[in-house]
Amino acid sequence: MDERDWLMLTTLYHEKNITKAAQQLFISQPALTHRLQQLEKKFNVKIVVRGRRGVQFTPQGEYLAKCAKEMLATFQQIKENVLNMDHKVEGVLKLGVSNFFTDYKLPNLLKRFKEQYPSIEFKVTTDFSSEIAHLIYNQDVHVAFVKGEYGWKEQKRLLFDETLCIASKEKIAIEDLPSLPRIDYRTDPLLQTAVDHWWYENFSKPSLVSIEVDKADTCKKMVVNGLGYAIMPTMILSDVEDVHKIIIKTKDGMPIIRKTWMFFHEESLQLNIVKAFVDFVEKLSLEEGI
Numbered sequence: 001m002d003e004r005d006w007l008m009l010t011t012l013y014h015e016k017n018i019t020k021a022a023q024q025l026f027i028s029q030p031a032l033t034h035r036l037q038q039l040e041k042k043f044n045v046k047i048v049v050r051g052r053r054g055v056q057f058t059p060q061g062e063y064l065a066k067c068a069k070e071m072l073a074t075f076q077q078i079k080e081n082v083l084n085m086d087h088k089v090e091g092v093l094k095l096g097v098s099n100f101f102t103d104y105k106l107p108n109l110l111k112r113f114k115e116q117y118p119s120i121e122f123k124v125t126t127d128f129s130s131e132i133a134h135l136i137y138n139q140d141v142h143v144a145f146v147k148g149e150y151g152w153k154e155q156k157r158l159l160f161d162e163t164l165c166i167a168s169k170e171k172i173a174i175e176d177l178p179s180l181p182r183i184d185y186r187t188d189p190l191l192q193t194a195v196d197h198w199w200y201e202n203f204s205k206p207s208l209v210s211i212e213v214d215k216a217d218t219c220k221k222m223v224v225n226g227l228g229y230a231i232m233p234t235m236i237l238s239d240v241e242d243v244h245k246i247i248i249k250t251k252d253g254m255p256i257i258r259k260t261w262m263f264f265h266e267e268s269l270q271l272n273i274v275k276a277f278v279d280f281v282e283k284l285s286l287e288e289g290i
Contacts, residue, residue: 090119096141128188148190181210181228
């Protein structure tokens with residue numbers, strides 16, 4: 001088996017579909033099927049069985065897919081170590097990034113880093129902060145950008161913090177919220193818990209959710225168009241002016257703060273590519289804010 005075979009198995013294992021896996025690998029479906037058959041002959045086992053909903057891996061196939069994932073990780077580590085020996089800042093930087101950071105901060109950050117280190121390539125995984133935290137715990141990414149507190153014991157840097165607010169097109173009073181239409185959106189569990197806790201500290205009945213959407217940016221557009229109010233971080237609203245904001249506070253009168261962190265493992269700094277990126281982000285955060 002070579003690197004192409006490992007990549008084929010891991011992609012097919014993830015997609016569970018020959019057609020989708022072939023598209024991901026930029027090869028034809030017959031070519032993928034032929035290579036899979038060759039591997040089955042080589043190991044004298046059935047790797048997958050086909051069904052109406054795609055493919056299922058046999059126990060032997062499950063084992064080979066697990067080994068393929070490990071081999072890809074080992075091969076990538078070898079390439080990183082070889083590049084590191086030459087003191088060059090090049091290779092693939094693996095980032096795990098929260099959805100908010102992806103939408104509002106990441107493109108400019110990567111553009112500026114790429115200008116300084118043109119040989120760098122990026123592999124970016126985006127998700128809710130809770131999922132990104134799992135990726136950095138498992139060392140599936142070099143650096144993670146997350147919002148909230150996750151008990152991270154390794155290296156971390158505070159990049160910025162922001163408050164939560166009630167956003168609405170027209171001025172509204174906090175005491176009227178239970179009777180007003182609310183726009184809600186899917187967010188990470190820590191933020192949802194903070195918002196829910198604040199609500200039940202202040203109101204005895206649930207909010208009147210009239211619209212539910214997947215993304216904060218869609219929610220913001222709904223608010224701008226006067227379809228209801230929303231409870232969200234203030235930074236999401238930084239590019240709109242005609243929205244009224246009320247900072248929400250605890251019973252003690254303190255604003256509810258959301259912190260954005262950069263997480264990484266101390267040992268990862270031995271890689272030139274990671275050290276260069278961490279230093280770049282730290283410098284940018286100190287000089288300009290991110």
